[in-house]
Amino acid sequence: MIGFRDVSAGYRRTRVLERLSFHIEKGEFVFLTGPSGSGKSTLLKLIYHELKPLSGEVIVADFSSNRLPRRKVPYLRRKLGVVFQDFALLENRTAGENIAYALEVTGASRTFIRRRVSRVLEQLGLADKEKCFPNELSGGEQQRVAIARALVGEPFILIADEPTGNLDPAISLDILRLMIEINTLGTAVLLATHNYGLLKGREDFRRLHLSSGRLVFDGPNGNFAPSAPPAEI
Amino acid sequence: MLRTLKEAILGFTRAKTMSLFAILVTGFSLLVLGLFYLALLNLNTLIRYLENKVEIVAYLRDNADQSEVGLALEDLSRLEGVSQVRYMSKQEALDNFRADLGPDSDLLQDLETNPVPASFNINMKEGYRDTLHVQRVAERAQAFSFVEEVDYGRDWLRRMDIFKHMVSVVGLSAGALLGLVSIILISSAVKIAIFSRRKEIFIMKIVGATNWYIRRSFLLEGFLKGALGGLLAAGLIFAATTVFNDRVIPITNFSDRYYLYTVLAGGLLGLAGSWISLGRYLRRV
Numbered sequence: 001m002i003g004f005r006d007v008s009a010g011y012r013r014t015r016v017l018e019r020l021s022f023h024i025e026k027g028e029f030v031f032l033t034g035p036s037g038s039g040k041s042t043l044l045k046l047i048y049h050e051l052k053p054l055s056g057e058v059i060v061a062d063f064s065s066n067r068l069p070r071r072k073v074p075y076l077r078r079k080l081g082v083v084f085q086d087f088a089l090l091e092n093r094t095a096g097e098n099i100a101y102a103l104e105v106t107g108a109s110r111t112f113i114r115r116r117v118s119r120v121l122e123q124l125g126l127a128d129k130e131k132c133f134p135n136e137l138s139g140g141e142q143q144r145v146a147i148a149r150a151l152v153g154e155p156f157i158l159i160a161d162e163p164t165g166n167l168d169p170a171i172s173l174d175i176l177r178l179m180i181e182i183n184t185l186g187t188a189v190l191l192a193t194h195n196y197g198l199l200k201g202r203e204d205f206r207r208l209h210l211s212s213g214r215l216v217f218d219g220p221n222g223n224f225a226p227s228a229p230p231a232e233i
Numbered sequence: 234m235l236r237t238l239k240e241a242i243l244g245f246t247r248a249k250t251m252s253l254f255a256i257l258v259t260g261f262s263l264l265v266l267g268l269f270y271l272a273l274l275n276l277n278t279l280i281r282y283l284e285n286k287v288e289i290v291a292y293l294r295d296n297a298d299q300s301e302v303g304l305a306l307e308d309l310s311r312l313e314g315v316s317q318v319r320y321m322s323k324q325e326a327l328d329n330f331r332a333d334l335g336p337d338s339d340l341l342q343d344l345e346t347n348p349v350p351a352s353f354n355i356n357m358k359e360g361y362r363d364t365l366h367v368q369r370v371a372e373r374a375q376a377f378s379f380v381e382e383v384d385y386g387r388d389w390l391r392r393m394d395i396f397k398h399m400v401s402v403v404g405l406s407a408g409a410l411l412g413l414v415s416i417i418l419i420s421s422a423v424k425i426a427i428f429s430r431r432k433e434i435f436i437m438k439i440v441g442a443t444n445w446y447i448r449r450s451f452l453l454e455g456f457l458k459g460a461l462g463g464l465l466a467a468g469l470i471f472a473a474t475t476v477f478n479d480r481v482i483p484i485t486n487f488s489d490r491y492y493l494y495t496v497l498a499g500g501l502l503g504l505a506g507s508w509i510s511l512g513r514y515l516r517r518v
């Protein structure tokens with residue numbers, strides 16, 4: 001589903017990720033952890049192709065970073081759902097409109113959009129919030145709207161970059177439970193966080209751990225023991 | 234298409250201040266350009282009006298041979314820039330003179346001979362009413378032995394030359410400068426308006442909107458905003474010329490076509506500005 005093959009990546013001046021290799025299979029739930037600045041967001045950007053690898057290959061479904069013209073990128077993104085720490089909702093649209101937006105840009109029919117939106121609102125317990133604007137919703141509700149928008153196009157994977165970063169601990173756990181529930185319905189989840197509280201008691205969840213741009217652990221959370229951090233270069 | 238239009242109109246309500254700012258900047262720039270063009274237009278009308286008076290008069294000796302005069306008339310008519318050569322006989326000239334004098338014409342009542350000479354009155358075509366061409370024709374007329382004297386307002390013509398030159402040089406450079414400033418102003422306004430909406434562009438991209446889809450909604454919006462600015466400018470120019478015509482002096486107005494051009498120019502500038510500013514956000518992967 002998602003494959004990183006010897007991927008290095010970075011920005012104009014800085015090299016951030018060094019030779020990562022891993023796979024995420026259909027329906028998996030994966031935590032991506034690592035200290036601030038270790039490259040978690042950069043790794044996610046590679047998946048939704050906001051960034052191209054410097055070397056190696058990123059495979060997303062049947063798209064490969066090595067053979068992906070820029071005009072095809074939107075079609076890759078429609079197979080993903082992405083959520084962020086700051087929710088990224090349009091302030092002058094209601095919850096329902098924000099969710100519908102993801103389908104409108106794909107040119108879906110009006111009736112299809114309406115059906116899908118009410119399905120997702122129902123699923124995420126937002127049915128009574130459809131007509132609310134983002135500033136009329138709590139942070140947790142806004143993040144649920146963002147998740148609903150990510151899911152409305154029926155992606156095979158939900159990618160979350162620090163989705164609980166702006167939420168208090170109790171609400172953060174709610175969001176995590178919601179994502180686990182979504183996962184049980186078949187959607188893979190890749191959840192990047194440095195809020196290690198979320199991982200407590202989730203011993204058999206898969207965890208990827210980054211340190212200074214290297215993948216230093218890949219295994220069940222219960223066995224977490226990152227290999228020695230790479231020597232300074 | 235309907236959805237795009239809806240997006241574009243929604244765009245007006247988003248980032249309201251920025252939209253208004255872009256519209257006002259476009260409107261103001263076009264207003265200044267329009268008024269400048271109007272001023273040039275009127276200067277040109279004035280020049281043409283003044284130039285209409287350019288006439289070369291060649292006075293003929295009384296003993297001129299009529300057949301030679303006829304040949305000379307044909308010869309002069311064929312010169313470059315000459316639109317018309319009229320022969321005015323002594324009698325005609327006297328009558329004109331009398332008419333000019335009006336009530337005082339009694340003074341000429343009892344003349345035994347007609348003292349007013351016959352003449353060629355030569356008019357030049359538009360675009361040839363300058364010293365260079367007029368002088369050439371005057372010299373040619375002077376060359377005929379039966380031409381006594383040629384008169385064409387030498388000094389006045391030279392002053393007209395300088396005036397025309399100044400109008401075209403100043404008009405062109407000031408116009409180019411104004412145009413450049415307008416383009417810079419409008420494109421910065423559009424750039425700011427689009428920058429204020431980069432979050433929206435990011436969201437569109439992240440949910441899988443194609444660059445074309447994003448472009449379409451922003452371009453339509455840019456066009457509509459620009460056209461609105463153009464409409465504003467056209468309206469103000471219309472109001473200004475109407476008031477000026479009524480209260481001050483009649484002037485040459487924009488033809489209706491130019492009002493349409495102003496609106497279109499606004500739209501196109503908005504379109505181009507949006508296209509260029511958007512590129513920055515869409516080029517990245």
Ligand SMILES: Nc1ncnc2c1ncn2[C@@H]1O[C@H](COP(=O)(O)OP(=O)(O)OP(=O)(O)O)[C@@H](O)[C@H]1O
Nearest residue numbers: 011012014016035036037038039040041042043194
């Ligand atoms: N757009 C960018 N341009 C240049 N450098 C960047 C950019 N984004 C991130 N970086 C750099 O890349 C490194 C990794 O950043 P990244 O955002 O991937 O870390 P992160 O693990 O997500 O951190 P956090 O937990 O704080 O979100 C950092 O050193 C950062 O300064």
Ligand SMILES: [Mg+2]
Nearest residue numbers: 040041161162
């Ligand atoms: Mg990050």
